[in-house]
Every structure is written in C-alpha cells, then in structure tokens.
Amino acid sequence: MRKIFLTLVSFSFIFLTGCTKTEDQPDVIVDIEVSKEGYRPDKIYLNRGDVVLFRVKAVDEGIGDDYSQEYYGHCFYILPPYDVMLENIKKGETKQIKLKMIYPGEFIFTCPYCSGVFPTKGTIYVR
Template sequence: MKKAVIFLVFGLLVFSSCTKTEDKPDIVIDIKVSKEGYFPNDITVPYGKVVLFRITALDDGISAGYGSNNVGHCFYIMLPYDVMVENIKKGETKEVKVKMVYPGDFLFTCPYCSGIFPTKGDLHVVR
C-alpha cells in the first residue's frame, strides 16, 4: 500500500511538471490582462501542441494586501496544468510555454485579483 501511494504521488508530480516546456512553440497566443479581464478570454488550442502564451499587463493590477506594494497581475492555468506566471507589472510582458497534454476545458485566472475583478477565462484543448 505504501509503495502504491508513493508511486501515485510520483506519477502526479511527473505529469504536472511535464506541461511547462522549453520546446519550440507551435502556436503563439498574445493575451492582455487588466482589471477589466483577459483579452481574449476564450481560447481554443489543439491537443498535443506547444503553446507560447505572452501575457501583457495593461494596468497596475492589485497591490499586495491592498497596500502600496504592487504585485501586478498573474496568469494561472488551473489543474491539471497548474502553470503560473506571476507579478506581471503594467507594460510588462511575460511568457510561458505549455505543452497541451490534457484535452478538455480549463479555467485560467489571476488568483491575485479574481475575487475583485473579472480576471478569468476559458481554455479549450481540442483533439
């Protein structure tokens, strides 16, 4: 039983770590994020391809603890992808390459401000 649990945990770590990649992208998607949300906020990509997401912040986002320390925006593709790009400041573009290994519909969001602003979107990975 102990070996099965260890194997399961190891398998989950391997699968969750294999979505982020340094491979050459097949597709490039530019995303703008602001307090108004993500643009585009509905994205469809093919299964099995490497997608380069380029995320640009159009405004300051939210401050840490609502104080003066600005943390900007982030881009988080929920589980099973579990890919996060943090602290995207106004005017800044950050990139992440993701291998689309799980087909289906997934949420992407900014955990920093999603409870305050409409910063969420849908990612569709189709076969």
C-alpha cells in the same frame, strides 16, 4: 542495481507525463492582455499536443504597483491539471510561459490576486 534502474525509469515516466513545460519550438503563440476589465482574449482554442507560447501583458497595475510588496500587478494562472502560474506581472510588462497542451478539456485561467474583484477569468479549450 536493478532497483535503482527501475526507480530512474519511474521518475522519468512521471517527469515526461506529468510536466507540461517544454523546450520544444512553439506551434502557436497566444498573446493575452490582462487588465481590471479581464483577459483579452478570454476564450482560447487549442489542439491537444500543441506547444503553446503564452505571452501575457498587464496593461494596468492590477492589485497595485508597490513593488516592495510580495504581490503586485496581475497573474496568469491555469488551474490543474496544468497548474502553472505567471506571477507579479507589472503594468506594461509581458511574461511568458511555454506549455505542451497534453490534457484535453476546458481549463479556467484566472488572476488569483484580483479575480474576486475584477472579471479576470477565462477558459482554454483543448480538443
């Protein structure tokens, strides 16, 4: 019984400390557009602890608009430790994700689909 309780406690601990997704109300809304020209804005300044709603709109077709393929459009991927991704954002579509910015530092975000060809990279600064 005690062992089960300790296991539950450690699972909750991992969940609370390791997960940046949240159901809290956002403190900040960040609207981003992505195209073959890159992200706009490509520098985002946030405070540690902010709950941030990222709304990412694709303004062109990215790697393609064949929606029968596994990959199309653009992405918004924040590298670890955030390690979250919005995938397959179609031209004209907005996808959103809400995160609690628990890690301070500088974090690259990119489109894994097209960043080898287009300048789809940016930086989030959390202080």
